[in-house]
Amino acid sequence: NIDEIIATIKKSRNVETAQSNLMKNFKLSEIQAKAILDMRLQKLTGLERKKIEDEYREVLKTIEHLKAILASEQLQMRLIKEELEELKEKYGDARRTEIIKTYEEFSIEDMIAEEDMVITITKDGYIKRFPVSGYRRQNRNTRGSSGASTKGQDFVEHLFIASTHNYIMFFTDKGKCYWLKVHEIPQVGKAAKGRAIVNMVQLEKNEQIRAFVNVKEFSDEYFITMATRKGLVKKTNLMAFSNPRRDGIYAIKINADDQLIEAKLTDGDNDIFLATSMGLAIRFSEKEVREMGRVAAGVKGISLSKNDYVIGMVVVKREGTLLAVSEFGYGKRTDLREYRIAHRAGKGIITFKANEKTGRLISIMEVVDDDDLMLITDSAVILRVHVGNISTIGRNTMGVRIMRIDKGARVSDVARVQLDDTEDIDAPEGA
Known part of the structure; x- marks a missing residue:
């Protein structure tokens, strides 16, 4: 068709017409027609x-x-x-890595730095963690710093300290137990609200978390000792809690008019302190409480008067001083030697002189001079104060003002911070 193509090109008025005629007469594409027009005569x-x-x-x-x-x-x-053989011939050489039969397993904790965290839980069940080092120490009788953003009537109700590698066992008012790894708890800023616990563990309707146990690992050498609002105590081996389900397991049988208020890790040889809202306390040996299974209800730890109830339990481990804090920010320390060891189920002795000025007793704990305290109010104000700045006085006193409380507010929880030698507690926040 060369002669016909040449004739078509010669008859065309211009290049565009020639291209159009080639496409029409010889059924060529635009690219093919253009290629013919671009050919040099020598190609013919x-x-x-x-x-x-x-x-x-x-x-x-x-x-x-x-x-x-x-x-x-x-x-x-x-x-x-054939292609693989060519690649092998061209690039193949001896293995440069060594394959061995044994290897060392590692867990996610191996990639997470071990660090003490402040963990807070709000009344509506929001949880978060924040490094302890983010709070600087302050003097007593000061207001503290903002610790959480709350919404509506919600407020921070619980605060405690735990390492990122540890387990946190959650004990609820209904006597159930749940647990999480600390590093699974979201780490956010101090002013953030955190994450709803119901999205992390399956709490029942109207179930409230009342106690927490910080556990490095589960062992049959330790026990979980629990106390209820009505004054019952119970001791169960720690291994009974080593495999809880996501929807929780029962730790203690709770009667309809009672609720769990505290749970502690013990070794079987400790002394137990129970304190009431009216300022009474009893000290007895843990050996007086026999070991029981998870579904048992417990035995009487203290006899209560009308309208009184248990607010806390202390496991004596360091023979320091007993700290007592009231709802209106008053507190004191008392030498533990002032409390004789009695038999369980007694009425107890005065440990805090509660009145209208101090409000009811809300927290007790064993402390030493080197400890720091974290106090938190129901209006989300946090104060960190050195224990050495709190007076050590007798049992039958109301103590001194530790924290100024805003009008209408109350102290909702207290936690102890054991200082790290490398921590600069006097540095400004964010340093």
């Missing part, structure tokens, strides 16, 4: 024409070969094998 010689025809035949052969490969799995495998 017999030799050049033969080269084009030879190239065309080679392309047809290649197409047939590729179609054969696509149609045959055997040909595909043979081709892959």
Whole structure:
């Protein structure tokens, strides 16, 4: 068709018309027509024409070969094998890594720095963690710093300290136990609200968390000792809690008019302190409480007067001083030697002189001079204060003002911070 193509081009008025006529008369694409117009005259010689025809035949052969490969799995495998052998010949060399039969397992904790965290839980059940080092120490009788953003009537109700590698066992008012790894708790800023616990553990309707136990690992050498609002105590081996379900397990049988208020880790040889809202306390040996299974209800720890109830339990481990804090920010320390060891189920002796000025007793704990305290109010104000700045006085006193409380507010929880030697507690926040 060379002669016809040349004639078509000669008859065309311009390049655009020639391209259009070639496409129309010879059913060519725009690209093919343009390629013909771009050809030099030397391509029209017999030799050049033969080269084009030879190239065309080679392309047809290649197409047939590729179609054969696509149609045959055997040909595909043979081709892959040949190409792999070529790669092996070109790039193959001796293994540079060593394969061994043994290896050392590691867990997610190996990649997480071990660090003490402040953990807070609000009344509506929001939880978060924040490094202890983020709070600087302040003097007593100061207001403290903002610790959480709350919404509506919600407020921070619980505060405690735990390492990122530890387990936190959650004990509820209904006597159930749940647990989480501390590093699973979201770490956010001090002013953030945190995450709803119901999205992390499956609490029952109207179930409230009342106590927490910080556990490094589970062992049958330790016990969980619990106390209820009505004055019952119970001791169960720690291994009974090593495999809780996501929806929790029962730790103690709770009567309809009672609730769990505290749970502590003990070794079987400790002394137990129970304190009431009216300022009474009793000290007795843990050995007076026999070991029981998880579904048992416990035995009487203290006899209560009308309208009184247990507010806390202390496991004596360091023979320091007993700290007592009231709802209106008053507190004191009393030497533990002032409390004789009695038999359980007694009425107790005065440990705090509660009145209208101090409000009811809300927290007790064992402390030493080197400890720091974290106090938190129901209006989300946190105060960190050194225990050495709190007076040690007798049992039958109301103590001194530890924290100024805003009008209408109350202290909702107290936690002890054991100082790290490397911590600069006097540095400004954020330093």
